[in-house]
Amino acid sequence: MSKFSTAVKRLLVGRPFRSDRLAHTLLPKRIALPVFASDPMSSVAYAPEEILLMLSVAGVSAYMFTPWIAVMVALVMIAVVASYRQNVHAYPSGGGDYEVATVNHGDRWGLVVASALLVDYILTVAVSIASAAANIGSVVPFVATHKVEFAVGAIIVLTAMNLRGVRESGALFAIPTYAFVAGILAMVVWGAVRVFLMGDDVRAESADLQLLEEGDHLTGFALVFLILRAFSSGSAALTGVEAISNGVPAFRKPKSRNAATTLLLMGVLAITMFLGLIMLAIVTRAKLAENPAHQLVNAPAGYEQKTLVAQLANAVFGDFTPAIIYVIFFTGLILVLAANTAFNGFPVLGSILAQDRYLPRQLHTRGDRLAFSNGIIFLSAFAVVLVIAFDAEVTRLIQLYIVGVFVSFVLSQSGMVRHWNRKLATEKDPAARRRMRRSQMINGFGFVMTSVVLVIVLITKFLAGAWIAIAAMAAFYALMTGIRKHYDRVNQELAKAEGGAPILLPSRIHSIVLVSKLHLPTKRALAYARATRPDVLEAITVNVDDLDTKRLVVEWDKQNFTVPLKVIESPYREITKPVLDYVKRVRTDNPRDVVTVFIPEYVVGHWWEQFLHNQSALRLKGRLLFQPGVMVTSVPWQLASSAGVHVDDVVAPGLVRRGLAVDEEEERR
């Protein structure tokens, strides 16, 4: 079946290319920045807008809180960036928040972080693609009216690319990321120049729209709640910041310092863009409503609310369409790239969790690429479900998103505080102690800030959707502890057995060759079986058809084999049970013997040929394994069609961020 599903995937995504020439390629900072920062920087495309949307509920008067909220978000961002700069120095192995929490808080909390990160990967895909759809929809009306279809289509394309194995490269990330940063910064600067230096009246297209005033009712507690909710949504700007801490091993030396510098650069750029966009939104008097049809009182009929980035680009660049298209295009592109980050990050995290036996082992070794493929399909299936369930509305998806991010922030930063405590307990050098205390202060500040945000998020978002993310985290947690328990139980079972029964060397080998016809595969199996020089060697055949069996026996006698052929009766034309019974009998008669069953097998090249051959052999093999003291030996006969098959060794997602890449110089040679 797995061959079949592989074939289906092939059909969908084409033949993957080989990667014989993979090499360790460490990333310079100028490439590392786009590789790791596309996700956090892309979030400035929706975070400012979400603040305005949340405040809009209380009418335009609530917009006066916008700058304060923005500054608070920027402060939290600074705290988080500063904190993670400590992380990358202390934990340069790439384990990220999961490692920090596991080491300092124990396995359970580590697993909580892992669950949160898994949920975040799913939401990164859903939110980024939904936002990309909204932005592209601001210039292409067709996309706006088919947002869900577009988003689902985009996720499917990303999935197909990642299943096929996209050749990740720095350039793939670098160009759109730098183009996006350049575009947003140019827009902010040019907007500021026009407003503050040239005195232009730069107005967003929604500047004259009136928001429904419900502000009278929203006073006291309700207003505070609303402001906190807007702040929570704005905190979406912080998603993805932890990515660099997972990627330290991919940096050039000195790894930690380079990672810390990149983190700082990323923080500066993100905060600049974030505050710049908020500033532009204020000066252009953009109005963004959560529910435009209801809240925008004087909107013209058929008014389609564009994204904030689109409105600002239109306002700032006016008639210069190429610049507008440029900004919106690269905003859409970097959001798609951010979604792709999740496809790359998943296998990396999966591999680490598999090493700790929280996920199936094959995710760690790359032996079974199918496991990766299943992971990718799993990820995109959930993202598609979310996109459909929430109509690809960024605002609704954001409610689920932030809780997971801050759970891992909080556990990571509190873990760091403990980390420094441990270090301080042994460190004597005053200079080092001073540095540690300073780092601990920073992490402590980060912990306090992120904790406050987490509490705010929990209070303001729980009923709005965060509970879904929490439930999903709990489900992942339960699944992973279940898997771990299973592996532990198996280990215990093996350890127990070790004490009890030592493994006896079998006294004799009793070999049985399974014969259905006297053709070449059978003859080869006989020759091989004889070469193993067993103590007893016999051939058996199951009589499912009297005529065929008689013919076989006659032919056998003609060939003068020295090996006797036993015929086993099977009145109901079964194969498995009579053979099993025979093997059991042999074992009962000589309990210390080991039985080897030689099964001649056809090896075929196409998945559908598998249905036509070996089915009885496979079933029998599967059943024989349940018999103690039995070995099963497959003696293959390669049919011509098998010649075309070779091992496909494909590019797995997440190579670049693990410091592995196709060595292009090597390739050129």
Place this chain on the structure above:
Amino acid sequence: MSKFSTAVKRLLVGRPFRSDRLAHTLLPKRIALPVFASDPMSSVAYAPEEILLMLSVAGVSAYMFTPWIAVMVALVMIAVVASYRQNVHAYPSGGGDYEVATVNHGDRWGLVVASALLVDYILTVAVSIASAAANIGSVVPFVATHKVEFAVGAIIVLTAMNLRGVRESGALFAIPTYAFVAGILAMVVWGAVRVFLMGDDVRAESADLQLLEEGDHLTGFALVFLILRAFSSGSAALTGVEAISNGVPAFRKPKSRNAATTLLLMGVLAITMFLGLIMLAIVTRAKLAENPAHQLVNAPAGYEQKTLVAQLANAVFGDFTPAIIYVIFFTGLILVLAANTAFNGFPVLGSILAQDRYLPRQLHTRGDRLAFSNGIIFLSAFAVVLVIAFDAEVTRLIQLYIVGVFVSFVLSQSGMVRHWNRKLATEKDPAARRRMRRSQMINGFGFVMTSVVLVIVLITKFLAGAWIAIAAMAAFYALMTGIRKHYDRVNQELAKAEGGAPILLPSRIHSIVLVSKLHLPTKRALAYARATRPDVLEAITVNVDDLDTKRLVVEWDKQNFTVPLKVIESPYREITKPVLDYVKRVRTDNPRDVVTVFIPEYVVGHWWEQFLHNQSALRLKGRLLFQPGVMVTSVPWQLASSAGVHVDDVVAPGLVRRGLAVDEEEERR
């Protein structure tokens, strides 16, 4: 994956029961009749009705042709029954039409018959269940308004029962079949008594309805066409007659004579019921319209047309509701039983086709019950599609049905004519020659009759739906020739190889034990490998994690194994490729050696545990088989969870009609 699908099936249909005590149980005639005749006799439940429905298009005046058409159908029936009585004498082995056509017309025509029969099995399910729904709908209005849902549900229940393995028994067939026959005959007799002896005015509820008269336009050619079409539909009464010819081996001795007698009895009963129902329909003046809403001019609002059987039962038994319910209930039941016949007949035909290599081998040996299950699911899936596509309307489904039946009739009867020609060429005894000539006359008459019907069916039904059945037959034909060609190609390949390269006895055995950890499964694999006394024995491990590998090497050295452990590097944490490369190198260095790779495997009891273990081993195994000169030996380690698993030996459908049944006396002992 197959384990998973088995688990899903389990969940749906429960654990199948064992069949340790199956025995050959031959059927006495009184049991054989219901077992084989439920299908042909059930068709009298819809065939008379279909004649009236077809004629209704031309208005009530066309009803005058009803008796003539009925007599014609009865004549064809007599011819077919008489013909098949010759078949069961000449071909007592149970191959039926497929065997007759293959032997006398060659493989291609045999395959045409097989394709036709496969299509017929699907349609038997669809038509019978649709008719059952219509009949039950005549007393339970809810079923009438939810006909499609009811039919689909019934097919799913039948499928589940057959997947689980229904214990077929004569009684299961006997009671409903005899009850049905008794009910219909009682109704016919009582109706005749009331009308002809007591002079009652027995009127169907539709007696006073007026049919839209389009008769003026339908003259000449159109009228002839309509009558022929009605005759075609009436010929549906003949479906299933060939069943007994497939079941001769299940009869008590003298098998052929008993089968022939049973066939005769079945024919007499079917014709009596058929003509009786037609007679009742005429005297009660029942009106049945293909499109009641349009054609029944003076029908009351909300008039729901009941089936003919239901209308007659109501008319004949009047206020005696138990009798009405009895007739309709057993009509519904025998139709369900007829549908079940297809589920039983399919594996039997599949087994024969598999023996001739037109279908996968595992359908012949019962080694893989999964193959049967897949066949059953295939059958019911197509039936469900048909039921949904044709709104569970018997009239529309009938259009597809009859063509396949008559294709096999015609090929079988013409085959029989040839058969007698061959026999006559060698037979000298005048008495025997006379008997043969007589038989040939009968088969020849059958051939002519069925050919005429086939032509009529093709002309009148082709566009109405028969083309779908023909296309499906062509598809089956193509599939089966494809499978046969594949098997032939493989045989040729093996034969060719036989001439060229004789199998050399390998000069030496080079054994490799695959090690990932030094635990009990590995130790057992080592012990077993050593017991086979290979010329070279070494252990290899793939280094996917430096730390783990170092630990393993240290432990290995501590244990003082005499077997050396080689570490194979794998920079990208792969397992398959490094091992494959190593094995290839060993083979290249010593081309006449055979390499045996010992793989320690965990044996687990639950399908989901399979995802957590052995994935790399399985993949590697699959790949190693493609290497020439390599044997792969699985050394199982049975984990505790595997203890609960034992071989399920389940009851396959179609046992009773193969003369196999659970020996109840044996069971009692």
